[in-house]
Amino acid sequence: MVDLHDEIAGKLRGVGQRYTTNRRVIIDVLEAATHPLTIQEILDRRTTLAQSSAYRNLAVLEETGVVHRVVSSDEFARYELAEDLTEHHHHHLICRSCGAVADFTVAPEVELVLAGALEQAAGDNEFSAEDHRLDLVGRCRRCR
Amino acid sequence: MVDLHDEIAGKLRGVGQRYTTNRRVIIDVLEAATHPLTIQEILDRRTTLAQSSAYRNLAVLEETGVVHRVVSSDEFARYELAEDLTEHHHHHLICRSCGAVADFTVAPEVELVLAGALEQAAGDNEFSAEDHRLDLVGRCRRCR
DNA sequence: ATTTATGCAAATCGTTTGCAAACCT
DNA sequence: AGGTTTGCAAACGATTTGCATAAAT
Secondary structure, X not given: OOOHHHHHHHHHHHOOOOOOHHHHHHHHHHHHOOOOEEHHHHHHHOOOOOHHHHHHHHHHHHHOOOEEEEEOOOOOEEEEEOHHHHOOOOXXXXXXXXXXXXXXXXXXHHHXXXXXXXXXXXXXXXXXXXXXXXXXXXXXXXXX | OOOHHHHHHHXXXXXXXXXXXXXXXXXXXXXXXXXXXXXXXXXXXOOOOOHXXXXXXXXXXXXXXXXXXXXXXXXXXXXXXXXHHHOOOOEEEEEOOOOOEEEEOOOHHHHHHHHHHHHHHHHHOOOEEEEEEEEXXXXXXXXO
8 A cells, every 4th residue: 555645756756747845735735625625725724835836736736637626616726636546536515605615425326327328428429538527516504 | 388588588587687689699699509608709609799798798697597607627617508498408528628518418317316316415415406517527529 | 767788998816927046856 | 067846026817897878668
């Protein structure tokens, strides 16, 4: 079994990138979070990190497949660790009112049915599928 | 059976809004399209429409539930007619490279399984679900 | 006559970028 | 040394907004 940071360092090295202090700071923050975080939330948790560095490093981490950008209903991008690092396949509850994002899962049988249907759809449309998003949009507990 | 424009006019009237010329122009463009359109694509198809009017009217139409905003991988918002007007439940193929959005459907049985799983997830999380998004993210034919 | 919509131009604000200093290896 | 990363401040660009005019009721 491989340590999370070793795994990330390896992925970065594979594309000629370094695992710098700031990048590790970002990973630590995302790992501790229970839901995708906005840039501002990341900055609030680590005040030493410059905003521009957060943007630049998140871009690198996203291109490398280490973090995943989540689009919500508001104007803020949110980030979470990539699923192949967390081993936790999940989907998102997106609040239309406040933009908050929470995680949820569905039963494995449902995932199986879904995977089959998506594979067929991709084939039918000559589309090279890399990922899928299954989001529930509505009102979170606090906003409803 | 009700005409599309009558139905939209009624919905707008219901929230104290008028069905103006510009709003009808936007609906006509969206109705003729086979996939969600960006603001720029809408403007290109009707050069008399001012950009600010497009933004303002799309906001009104979205709040009224007449059009639906689709978030892709690029920085441009895309719009389509709401599903309850088109009677055509569908999902989106989103190209990670160029941001293009195409429609696809899955078998009714799959939709049923999905609906059940989502209902349960919403209940488990005290979330008031209004809509779901099932998107396939990858590379379109032209970009792969 | 009043309210609402329009078009233009300017402002907004999350994000991106230029640059010089600090950091690796 | 030779390259990359960093932080600051300035620039960018999709979207929003102020305001005077036009349209709708």
